[in-house]
Amino acid sequence: MSGVGRLVPQAAMAMAVLATVGGGWLGWGHWRAQPVHDELYVTQRGQRxxxxxxxxxxxxxxxxxxxxxxxxxDRREVRLVDxxxxxxxxxxxxxxxxxxxxxxxxxxxxxxxxxxHAQTGVDAGKTVVQVESGRVRVAQMGSMSAAVELGPGMAVTADEQGRLERTVSVAPNSVGAWRAGRVSFSDTPLSQALAEFERYGETRLMVxxxxxxxxxxxxxFDLREVGTFAQALPLMLPVKLKKLDAATEIVPVR
Structure with missing residues (x-):
């Protein structure tokens, strides 16, 4: 009995040490998992x-x-919502x-x-990545098997589920053209083009x-000159501009 009595305090002490070490490890892991910087950034329509x-x-x-x-x-992360x-x-x-x-x-x-990754405008709902310099890896969330690496002058689009389309070439100096107040359309539905202009201000154009x-x-086109875009439409498409009280409707030429 006396031998057992001596072992109990020793076992209790060992368990206490393990609990302390384990608790410290969990505490360290929790501390390491906390961001040192966490901030939400939002811009309004027409604001940069x-x-x-x-x-x-x-x-x-x-x-x-x-x-x-x-x-x-140990890492950095940006979550782009829109x-x-x-x-x-x-x-x-x-x-x-x-x-x-x-x-x-x-x-x-x-x-x-x-x-x-915009919910309106060109490529609505899709994710478009363009590289000006350096290299990036793009993949569907949760899967690296179909990842692609992009270098300068390369771009890729992912659909709403993150599936990657083929990579394409872009002029490196055209990446982020919106910073200079410009937007480029290529075989873009008119509805998406108008929605893109609406991201920057009221167009008063309707279809x-x-x-x-x-x-x-x-x-x-210049994002600040939606009027110039509207005037160019009849030159590009079989449409005309119909003036209404508070807006201009784009209608087909009959």
Whole structure:
């Protein structure tokens, strides 16, 4: 009995030590999992914003954009909910930088690239990644098997489920053209083109005919000159502008 009596305090002490160590480990893990920076950034229609993150990265938010930036001790993460952002990521091999947009993940160490994930306008609901310099890896969330790597002058679009389309070439100096107040359309439905202009301000342009809304437009335009875009439409499409009291309707030529 006396031997057992001596073992009980020793076992209790060992368990106490394990509990202390285990609790410390869990506490350390919890501490490490907490972001050191967590902030939500939102721009309104027609507004742009430049953001300097504490890690040295610089972000430029386009109009009607909503994103959350989280910086952890071992990684960096931006969650793009809506809109588009131009990233100039500070290189830090110890802390990879991920952009989560819909069902798409973009991973980078240090580069300049643009990510668009807008709910309206061109490619609504899709995610478009364009690289100006450096390299990024783009993959469907939760799957790296179909990941693609993009270098300067390369771009890829992911559908609403994060499935990647084929990569295409873009002019590096055209990446993030919205920063200079320009937008480019290529075989874009007129309805999407108008919605894109609406992200920056009220256009007072309307389309009620589905056939007109589906007509395709192309070209590069100044986002601040929607009137110039409207005047160009009859030159590109079989449509005309019909003046109403508070708006202009785009109607087919009969």
């Amino acid at each position: 914003m430049s953001v300097d993150l504490p890690d040295g990265s610089r972000l430029q938010l386009d109009a009607a954009t909503r994103m959350e930036a989280l910086l952890y001790r 809109g588009q952002v131009m990233f100039n990521v500070h290189s830090d091999a110890e802390r990879p930088f991920d952009v989560l947009a819909g069902h798409t993940r973009v991973t980078v160490v240090g580069t300049r690239f643009s990510v668009r 009620r005919d589905p056939a007109v809304a589906a007509m395709r437009v192309g070209g590069s």
